[in-house]
Amino acid sequence: xxxxxxxxxxxxxxxxxxxxxxxxxxxxxxxxxxxxxxxxxxxxxxxxxxxxxxxxxxxxxxxxxxxxxxxxxxxxxxxxxxxxxxxxxxxxxxxxxxxxxxxxxxxxxxxxxxxxxxxxxxxxxxxxxxxxxxxxxxxxxxxxxxxxxxxxxxxxxxxxxxxxxxxxxxxxxxxxxxxxxxxxxxxxxxxxxxxxxxxxxxxxxxxxxxxxxxxxxxxxxxxxxxxxxxxxxxxxxxxxxxxxxxxxxxxxxxxxxxxxxxxxxxxxxxxxxxx
Amino acid sequence: xxxxxxxxxxxxxxxxxxxxxxxxxxxxxxxxxxxxxxxxxxxxxxxxxxxxxxxxxxxxxxxxxxxxxxxxxxxxxxxxxxxxxxxxxxxxxxxxxxxxxxxxxxxxxxxxxxxxxxxxxxxxxxxxxxxxxxxxxxxxxxxxxxxxxxxxxxxxxxxxxxxxxxxxxxxxxxxxxxxxxxxxxxxxxxxxxxxxxxxxxxxxxxxxxxxxxxxxxxxxxxxxxxxxxxxxxxxxxxxxxxxxxxxxxxxxxxxxxxxxxxxxxxxxxxxxxxxxxxxxxxxxxxxxxxxxxxxxxxxxxxxxxxxxxxxxxxxxxxxxxxxxxxxxxxxxxxxxxxxxxxxxxxxxxxxxxxxxxxxxxxxxxxxxxxxxxxxxxxxxxxxxxxxxxxxxxxxxxxxxxxxxxxxxxxxxx
Numbered sequence: 001x002x003x004x005x006x007x008x009x010x011x012x013x014x015x016x017x018x019x020x021x022x023x024x025x026x027x028x029x030x031x032x033x034x035x036x037x038x039x040x041x042x043x044x045x046x047x048x049x050x051x052x053x054x055x056x057x058x059x060x061x062x063x064x065x066x067x068x069x070x071x072x073x074x075x076x077x078x079x080x081x082x083x084x085x086x087x088x089x090x091x092x093x094x095x096x097x098x099x100x101x102x103x104x105x106x107x108x109x110x111x112x113x114x115x116x117x118x119x120x121x122x123x124x125x126x127x128x129x130x131x132x133x134x135x136x137x138x139x140x141x142x143x144x145x146x147x148x149x150x151x152x153x154x155x156x157x158x159x160x161x162x163x164x165x166x167x168x169x170x171x172x173x174x175x176x177x178x179x180x181x182x183x184x185x186x187x188x189x190x191x192x193x194x195x196x197x198x199x200x201x202x203x204x205x206x207x208x209x210x211x212x213x214x215x216x217x218x219x220x221x222x223x224x225x226x227x228x229x230x231x232x233x234x235x236x237x238x239x240x241x242x243x244x245x246x247x248x249x250x251x252x253x254x255x256x257x258x259x260x261x262x263x264x265x266x267x268x269x270x271x272x273x274x275x
Numbered sequence: 276x277x278x279x280x281x282x283x284x285x286x287x288x289x290x291x292x293x294x295x296x297x298x299x300x301x302x303x304x305x306x307x308x309x310x311x312x313x314x315x316x317x318x319x320x321x322x323x324x325x326x327x328x329x330x331x332x333x334x335x336x337x338x339x340x341x342x343x344x345x346x347x348x349x350x351x352x353x354x355x356x357x358x359x360x361x362x363x364x365x366x367x368x369x370x371x372x373x374x375x376x377x378x379x380x381x382x383x384x385x386x387x388x389x390x391x392x393x394x395x396x397x398x399x400x401x402x403x404x405x406x407x408x409x410x411x412x413x414x415x416x417x418x419x420x421x422x423x424x425x426x427x428x429x430x431x432x433x434x435x436x437x438x439x440x441x442x443x444x445x446x447x448x449x450x451x452x453x454x455x456x457x458x459x460x461x462x463x464x465x466x467x468x469x470x471x472x473x474x475x476x477x478x479x480x481x482x483x484x485x486x487x488x489x490x491x492x493x494x495x496x497x498x499x500x501x502x503x504x505x506x507x508x509x510x511x512x513x514x515x516x517x518x519x520x521x522x523x524x525x526x527x528x529x530x531x532x533x534x535x536x537x538x539x540x541x542x543x544x545x546x547x548x549x550x551x552x553x554x555x556x557x558x559x560x561x562x563x564x565x566x567x568x569x570x571x572x573x574x575x576x577x578x579x580x581x582x583x584x585x586x587x588x589x590x591x592x593x594x595x596x597x598x599x600x601x602x603x604x605x606x607x608x609x610x611x612x613x614x615x616x617x618x619x620x621x622x623x624x625x626x627x628x629x630x631x632x633x634x635x636x637x638x639x640x641x642x643x644x645x646x647x648x649x650x651x652x653x654x655x656x657x658x659x660x661x662x663x664x665x666x667x668x669x670x671x672x673x674x675x676x677x678x679x680x681x682x683x684x685x686x687x688x
Binding site for chain 2: 057058059060061062064068075080081105106107108109110111112132133134135137138155156157158159160161162165169180183184185188189
C-alpha cells in the first residue's frame with residue numbers, strides 16, 4: 001500500500017461531509033498557457049474537488065471532438081510537458097489540498113522519459129496519473145515505479161470490463177477508480193444512470209476504492225443523477241466545450257473564457273451538493 | 276546500415292522468426308497499448324486467432340479463397356529487360372499486383388474476414404491510406420455479406436479517387452477524416468474511435484502489420500504466403516534460395532510477408548525501403564520512421580515513430596498515400612535494431628523515376644508504393660554480381676496512381 005495522498009484525503013473528506021465529489025477536466029495550455037493557469041487556479045473555489053489536468057497529445061484516440069480540439073489548441077499555443085508540470089508547481093504554492101491528476105496518453109511521458117517524468121511530477125505536486133493507453137499488462141513500465149514514488153495510478157474501467165477482467169484492472173490501482181460510463185469516446189453519448197448503477201455496484205463489491213463516473217456527463221442534472229450512484233462525477237468535454245464557445249473568431253481567449261468555464265463548474269458543483 | 280554494436284546482439288538469437296512473445300513483444304517493440312474498453316476484445320481476438328491457426332478447416336477455407344478467389348500463387352517473374360538495363364543482379368518481381376483487387380492487401384483481408392465470421396462479428400471497419408486496403412476490405416465484405424465502413428483521410432480521398440469509387444461500388448461506406456492532415460494516421464485514429472464505440476458487434480480489419488498484439492502477428496502470418504511462395508518458386512526457377520530481397524515499407528505488411536520466411540536464412544540479404552519524401556533531411560518532409568524517427572508508442576504498439584522532441588506525432592509526407600504513415604510495424608523496428616534487415620529511404624522523385632522505368636522497360640505500371648522498392652533496386656542491382664538472385668515484391672498495381680502520376684509528370688489527360 002502506498003502512503004496517504006491528497007486524493008485519499010480528499011475522498012475521505014467527501015465521505016465525512018456526506019457529499020459526492022466533482023472531478024473537472026481541462027487541458028493544460030488550452031487555449032493558451034496564461035488563461036489555462038487562471039482556470040486551474042480558479043477551479044477549487046468554483047467547486048472542483050479533484051482536478052484532472054490533460055497533457056495534450058497530437059493523437060488523442062479515446063477522445064471525442066471537444067477534447068481533440070482542446071488538445072490541438074494547447075499544442076498550437078506551444079504547450080510542452082515542462083509547462084504543464086510548472087503549472088502544477090505554481091498551483092501548489094497557493095493550494096496544498098486539491099488533488100491534481102495528470103491525464104493523457106503514454107507517448108509524451110515515454111519520451112520525457114518515464115523516470116524523469118515521475119521525479120518531476122512528484123516534485124511539482126502531482127498526485128495521480130491517468131494514462132489512457134497503458135493497460136495493466138504494461139504496469140511495469142510506468143504504473144509500478146510511479147506508485148512507488150508516491151503517485152496514485154488511476155485506472156479506467158469500462159462497460160466491457162467483465163468480472164474476469166476486473167481484478168486485473170484493480171491490481172495496482174490506487175486513489176480512485178474511473179468508471180467510463182459508455183463504450184465510446186469522451187463527450188459523446190449520454191450515460192444511462194441505471195446501467196451505470198449496476199456496474200458501479202459490481203465494482204464496489206470488488207474494491208474499497210472510491211468510484212468516479214465520467215464520459216458524456218454534460219449538464220448539472222446529469223451530474224446530480226450520476227452523483228447518486230457513484231462517489232464522484234467527472235466532467236471534461238462540457239468544460240472544454242464551454243471554453244471553445246468563449247473564444248474569439250481567431251480561437252483566442254476572451255474576457256468571457258475564464259468565467260464561462262468556472263461558472264459551469266459552479267453550477268455542476270451546486271447540483272452535486274444538492275444530490 | 277546496421278552498426279557493429281547492433282550486430283553483436285545477433286549472436287544471442289537462435290532465430291529471428293520466434294516473435295512475438297506471449298505479451299506481443301518483439302524485443303522492446305510491439306505490445307498492447309490500448310484503452311481499457313478495447314482490452315477484452317483484443318484478448319478475445321488473440322484467443323480466436325490461436326484457435327483458428329490450429330483448425331485445419333480454417334486453413335483449408337483460406338487456401339481455397341487464396342487460390343480461386345484471389346488467384347494465388349502470384350507469379351515470380353524474371354524481369355529480363357530491367358536486369359539488362361541495370362547490368363547487375365538477376366531481378367525477379369513477385370507479382371502480387373496481379374492478385375484480385377490489385378495488391379497484396381487481399382491476403383490479409385481474406386484471413387481476417389474469416390476470423391471476424393468465426394468471432395460472430397456483424398460489422399467491419401477499416402482504415403485506408405492509398406485505398407488498396409479499403410478496396411480489399413470492401414471486397415471481402417461484399418463476398419461475405421457484412422456491412423463495412425472505411426475511414427480514409429480527406430486528403431487521401433482526393434488523391435486516390437479511383438479507389439474511392441471502387442469502394443462505393445462494393446457498397447462500402449467511406450468516411451472522409453478531416454482531423455489532423457487528413458491522411459492515414461488520422462484515419463486510424465478515427466477507426467479506433469469507432470471501434471471503441473461499437474466494440475460489441477464490430478471487427479476492425481487493420482491493414483498493416485501494426486497495432487496492438489495480436490494484429491502485427493496475424494497480419495504477418497496472412498501475408499507470409501508471399502515469402503513462402505517465393506521460396507518454392509525460386510527453387511523451381513533457379514534451384515536455390517534468392518540472395519537479396521527488397522520490399523517497400525509503410526506499415527510494412529507486404530515486406531514482412533516477403534521477409535519472414537527468409538529471416539533465418541543467413542545468406543539472404545534483406546532490404547526494406549521507406550518513403551524518403553522530399554528527403555530525410557527535410558523536417559516533416561518524409562515518412563521514413565526507421566531512418567528518421569525514434570521509438571515511441573502510438574496506435575497500440577511501441578515502434579519507431581516520426582515525432583517531435585515532446586513526443587507529439589508528426590504527419591510525415593510521401594508522394595505515396597500508402598506509405599505516409601508516421602509509424603511502422605513493430606517487427607520491422609526489431610529487425611532494424613537487431614540488424615537483420617537493412618532499411619533505406621527512397622525519395623518521391625526516385626520513386627517517380629522508377630515508376631516510369633518499370634512501365635517503359637517491363638510494361639508493368641507499378642503502384643507508387645513498390646516504385647519506392649524499385650527505386651532502391653535501381654541503385655543496388657548494378658553493384659551486385661550477375662548471379663545474385665534479387666526478388667522485389669511488386670505489391671500493388673498502379674491503376675490507382677495513373678491520374679496522380681500524370682499530374683506530377685505534367686501530362687494532359
